Amino acid sequence: MIAEWQNHKEQLRSYVSKRIDDPDAVDDILQDVYIKASNNLHQLKSTGSLKGWLYRIAHNTIMDFYRGRQPFEELPDDLVAEERDTGKQAREELAQCLRPLIDELPEKYGTPLRLAELEGMPQQAIADKLGLSLSGAKSRVQRSRVKFREQMMACCDFEMDQEGITAYSRKNPIKHTKC
Structure with a gap:
């Protein structure tokens, strides 16, 4: 060589x-x-x-x-703090608004939905906690979401565009007593 x-x-x-x-x-x-x-x-x-x-x-x-x-710029120190935010605060604020509607669901549907959506629990953990199979827990959460959506649509009017919900308002609470 x-x-x-x-x-x-x-x-x-x-x-x-x-x-x-x-x-x-x-x-x-x-x-x-x-x-x-x-x-x-x-x-x-x-x-x-x-x-x-x-x-x-x-x-x-x-x-x-x-x-x-190649030149590179140092990342700002505060950027690291932003990455650690897991959305817990946003989930807690949303939970305060949605919890009353979820509480109106029958316990069979309210509990798995609360665990999955408000507490962020994995579906396997929900299955273990409720004594269900994993597929049973997944089905229960999906049915809970459908029932919750029906309840939301009965209580609120939503304005939507391509990006999602842009506005909402409560429907007449006299006609819809669960709202």
Whole structure:
């Protein structure tokens, strides 16, 4: 390998120096090319393709050099705090609005819906807590959602567009006593 490297070293130096604006980095890149070629010599299919193979390694090493020099901005420290927010506060606020309507459902439907939607409990945990199979818990939660939706539609008028609900208002509470 060393003899073949010596045959191509000067041509590779010229190739790299034309593509790198930092003369001090040229020798570092050539050294990286030699190390990569030595470590991966078993991948070379024939010695006739050695020159092209070395140029491919040199090209990739040059690309790695420029990728490493790309500027980046530090993330602000407060960004980390935002990622830790799991939506718990939003879920609690929504729960305060929805809990009375869920409480109006029969216990068979209200309990699994409360556990799934307000407490964020996984359906397997709901199944375990209520003594149901997983498929039974999934079915119960789905039926609960349907019944809850029917109750919501009976109590409220919703205005919707492509992005979802834009406004809502209570229907006449005299006609709908459960609202």
